[in-house]
Amino acid sequence: MSTFPGHLDVKAIRADFPALARIVRNGNPLVYLDSGATSQKPVQVLDAERSFYELHNSAAHRGTHLLGEEATDVYEGARAKVAAFIGADVGEVVFTKNATEAINLVAYAMSNATVTAGSERFRILPGDEILITEMEHHANLVPWQQLCERIGVTSDGRLDLDHLDSMITGRTKLVALTHQSNVTGTIPPVTEIARAAHEKGALVLADAAQSVPHQPVDVAALGVDFLAFSGHKMLGPYGIGVLFGRADLLEAMPPFLTGGSMIEVVRMEGSTFLPPPQRFEPGVPAVAEAAGLAAAVDYLSGLGMSNVAAHEESLTAHALDVLREINGVRILGPDTTKDRGGAVAFDVEGVHPHDVGQVLDELGVAVRTGHHCAWPLHRALGVQASTRATFYVYNTHAEVDALADGIRYAQRFFGARQ
Numbered sequence: 001m002s003t004f005p006g007h008l009d010v011k012a013i014r015a016d017f018p019a020l021a022r023i024v025r026n027g028n029p030l031v032y033l034d035s036g037a038t039s040q041k042p043v044q045v046l047d048a049e050r051s052f053y054e055l056h057n058s059a060a061h062r063g064t065h066l067l068g069e070e071a072t073d074v075y076e077g078a079r080a081k082v083a084a085f086i087g088a089d090v091g092e093v094v095f096t097k098n099a100t101e102a103i104n105l106v107a108y109a110m111s112n113a114t115v116t117a118g119s120e121r122f123r124i125l126p127g128d129e130i131l132i133t134e135m136e137h138h139a140n141l142v143p144w145q146q147l148c149e150r151i152g153v154t155s156d157g158r159l160d161l162d163h164l165d166s167m168i169t170g171r172t173k174l175v176a177l178t179h180q181s182n183v184t185g186t187i188p189p190v191t192e193i194a195r196a197a198h199e200k201g202a203l204v205l206a207d208a209a210q211s212v213p214h215q216p217v218d219v220a221a222l223g224v225d226f227l228a229f230s231g232h233k234m235l236g237p238y239g240i241g242v243l244f245g246r247a248d249l250l251e252a253m254p255p256f257l258t259g260g261s262m263i264e265v266v267r268m269e270g271s272t273f274l275p276p277p278q279r280f281e282p283g284v285p286a287v288a289e290a291a292g293l294a295a296a297v298d299y300l301s302g303l304g305m306s307n308v309a310a311h312e313e314s315l316t317a318h319a320l321d322v323l324r325e326i327n328g329v330r331i332l333g334p335d336t337t338k339d340r341g342g343a344v345a346f347d348v349e350g351v352h353p354h355d356v357g358q359v360l361d362e363l364g365v366a367v368r369t370g371h372h373c374a375w376p377l378h379r380a381l382g383v384q385a386s387t388r389a390t391f392y393v394y395n396t397h398a399e400v401d402a403l404a405d406g407i408r409y410a411q412r413f414f415g416a417r418q
């Protein structure tokens, strides 16, 4: 079995990520299998942020001086790159702090539309429904919770869509669902669900925090109205995320946060607001972070998102194979790579996930343990918590093998069934 599966030059990629060269606990090399929480950052992203601060640092959309112009160009250039990356128009990309804020932006705009005149499309009235799924990350669950009906999950961790037609009703305002589960890796049929929702007049928001970093995503092909993701999970910096919104919807949507840089005219009697995307970006924007995100988009585009997806599919297939061979390990979610991304959560019989994680950490293998901000999904799958490995462009088959060896070691250490 080759250490570097064929689709990407992983050896060259790894050289771009200084953190991957670290020796961690007990003299072990770092095996980083937690990119689902946050990815490592290549030097190209670090350089882009540093160069912005060194040369162009200034408030975008404010100064009339040269540096102000340059900062605006960097910021708007990043927006154009992100738009092209997901097949959107440039005015449809709103920068936010992260995916969580992007989703809250829509939820709060809907709640604001309820109390302001002129935004009928977004107004929530008694009896209206927001439909979410049991598979959601808390970021796409808690904001909608007050008004939701839930789509359940099958025992193999896929969405239970048998009664989709009756779940989406004439009162459903919005269907909010994940485009790739951060626990089971499941990729639901978003296009099909969007079609069903639109037939009933409902809007669709996809949480793409785990899909945009890992597979080609085209918002038009998906047919969604809103799509949210974070920069830090796709090789980019913290503090910047994206809300894609269909142009006509953003145009009709009231603001979420208000203040400077998003207003048209301010009088003591009241204010009017700029068109999107500026309407949704109050305050001095995160330009260095946008520069870093643009560099991350360049990096991923250079690799080719189809190659990224193929590489991760190869790692996931290998992980499913090796985990399946370990007695006492139950994979949560689909156990083939069909409609499935590279988040592999599992339960080790007789060993608490935190203990699994701690033993793996002693061996240099970094995974996530707990409920991964998806408590209802864990309940549906019959566990309180799990251990999760997530893969990215820099991971190798040998690292998947290190995970399997570590799990066996943990089983021996805790005297669990093997």
Ligand SMILES: Cc1ncc(COP(=O)(O)O)c(C=O)c1O
Pocket: 036, 037, 098, 099, 100, 101, 137, 139, 140, 178, 180, 181, 182, 207, 209, 210, 230, 373
């Ligand atoms: C599926 C999913 N949605 C949303 C989020 C929230 O992302 P952030 O914390 O960057 O806002 C995450 C983060 O783990 C996620 O995995």
